[in-house]
Amino acid sequence: xxxxxxxxxxxxxxxxxxxxxxxxxxxxxxxxxxxxxxxxxxxxxxxxxxxxxxxxxxxxxxxxxxxxxxxxxxxxxxxxxxxxxxxxxxxxxxxxxxxxxxxxxxxxxxxxxxxxxxxxxxxxxxxxxxxxxxxxxxxxxxxxxxxxxxxxxxxxxxxxxxxxxxxxxxxxxxxxxxxxxxxxxxxxxxxxxxxxxxxxxxxxxxxxxxxxxxxxxxxxxxxxxxxxxxxxxxxxxxxxxxxxxxxxx
Numbered sequence: 001x002x003x004x005x006x007x008x009x010x011x012x013x014x015x016x017x018x019x020x021x022x023x024x025x026x027x028x029x030x031x032x033x034x035x036x037x038x039x040x041x042x043x044x045x046x047x048x049x050x051x052x053x054x055x056x057x058x059x060x061x062x063x064x065x066x067x068x069x070x071x072x073x074x075x076x077x078x079x080x081x082x083x084x085x086x087x088x089x090x091x092x093x094x095x096x097x098x099x100x101x102x103x104x105x106x107x108x109x110x111x112x113x114x115x116x117x118x119x120x121x122x123x124x125x126x127x128x129x130x131x132x133x134x135x136x137x138x139x140x141x142x143x144x145x146x147x148x149x150x151x152x153x154x155x156x157x158x159x160x161x162x163x164x165x166x167x168x169x170x171x172x173x174x175x176x177x178x179x180x181x182x183x184x185x186x187x188x189x190x191x192x193x194x195x196x197x198x199x200x201x202x203x204x205x206x207x208x209x210x211x212x213x214x215x216x217x218x219x220x221x222x223x224x225x226x227x228x229x230x231x232x233x234x235x236x237x238x239x240x241x242x243x244x245x246x247x248x249x
Contacts, residue, residue, distance in 0.1 A: 178192070178199045197226065202221070
């Protein structure tokens with residue numbers, strides 16, 4: 001029981017931080033660039049995702065938080081706790097909560113995972129945001145989401161951006177289209193996979209800080225094009241992500 005309470009305190013403390021910090025910096029540059037370039041290339045967006053993983057924290061004493069619990073939970077407005085403790089095994093715990101925005105299709109999901117570490121509990125946080133459209137002029141919900149990412153993760157974190165869309169007209173050469181997108185980002189081609197109906201290109205954009213290492217090379221942009229009968233008359237599904245694509249493509 002104690003471990004469950006400690007984790008719940010962690011969870012609600014994180015939610016509280018969404019409402020108790022001042023104006024947060026925006027971290028939407030990569031998403032906005034992807035959306036703008038897809039629009040330039042007449043790629044109709046169908047979905048986007050922000051996936052952020054936070055650094056590990058530790059909790060040692062529940063008593064210090066006990067009196068704050070009610071105050072913290074009262075500030076968790078909007079999120080629906082969706083945890084079934086019957087699914088917990090051993091002393092590894094998982095707490096999730098979902099916030100579905102009222103006026104848009106934006107959906108947020110928070111997950112807190114915790115496990116024993118010596119005499120403490122180590123925990124880390126995953127914040128996933130999804131939607132089907134994005135306006136670079138930003139409405140209130142989009143601003144709230146961007147602020148929330150920065151407030152949840154003011155220090156070390158990993159954020160993955162993935163945007164998906166489609167070109168209804170059949171494309172003459174998928175590789176040429178992928179290379180044109182990479183060039184428009186002013187990125188450097190690092191590696192690629194070219195097949196008849198599928199192309200994936202990984203590249204490096206020197207103005208984007210995050211990257212992953214691939215056989216000694218830096219990668220922080222992926223572009224994938226796939227011909228699909230689900231899009232018009234043999235149209236193309238386009239997926240763009242940084243530093244890598246994290247959804248099926």
